[in-house]
Amino acid sequence: MIKPRDKAPELTIKLVNDTTWKLSEQSPENFTMVLFYRGKHCPVCKSQLEELQKKLDKFTQRGVSVIAISSDTEDVAKATYKDWDISDIPLGYGLPIEEAREWGLFISEGIKEEPKHFTEPGLFLITPEQTVYWESLQSMPFGRPSFNDVLGGIDYILKADYPARGEA
Template sequence: MIKPRQKTPNLSINLVNGTEWTLSKQHPEAFTLLIVYRGLHCPVCKKYLEELQTKLSKFNDLGVNVIAISSDTEAKAKQTYKDWAIADIPLGYEFPIEEAREWGLFISKGIKQEPDTFIEPGLFVIRPNKELYCASLQTMPFARPGLDDVINAIKFILHKDYPARGEA
């Protein structure tokens, strides 16, 4: 598991728009916000990412670059992008389960209409130097941080120059 103030693993992932996103090539003013979602099968993820779409400009105004990724296949990710109201969110796919484990994310075995295995939600706030500032990891689709709470936390962090915690 990555602790705050430690370098994150590098991450390169294909996006539904045909480009590749690489964490080491990101240069946000304040932070990168990496959101891991369960995939197309998850109605809670749909609601969360559609809410994110409505708040994307608030994150951008704070100097935060946002990306959402899952272990879904390219076809499922493109269907997600088409069916969900998330037109401005960079959407990555085929995040390897092994790499997800390096990030400390939880993995589930599918039930009913779910994929055989998939990654449970996570939210990572990463400094421009690729150090982890904070993370929130879930074992199921519920109990994610509210996006307004994340926005307000980032405002506080930037205003007070509040250090990352949880590193000991």
């Protein structure tokens, strides 16, 4: 289990624009927000990512860079990018289940039309030094933090120089 203030696991992921994204190469002003989503099969993920698209400028204004990642295959991820209204969100794919476990993500076995295995949702704020500041993990598709709450939290964190919590 990763705790706040721990070094985040290295993360190297392919993006749908045929580039590679590395956590260790990120240099945000304040945070990198890594959003792990279940995949194209998930209508709640579609709503969440499309909501993120609408609020992306608000994160950027706060010095937060964003990436969304799933364990979907390249073809499925590229279809997701094309079919969902998420044109400005860097979209990563092919997250190995073993790496997802390193992040503490819950893993589900597919039912019906779902992939054989996939990650349940997780949201991480990572500092420019690559330490975990904030994490929210779900074992179900429901009950994810609202982006308004996350933005409000970031505002408070930056104003009050609030330390990462949950490390003890």
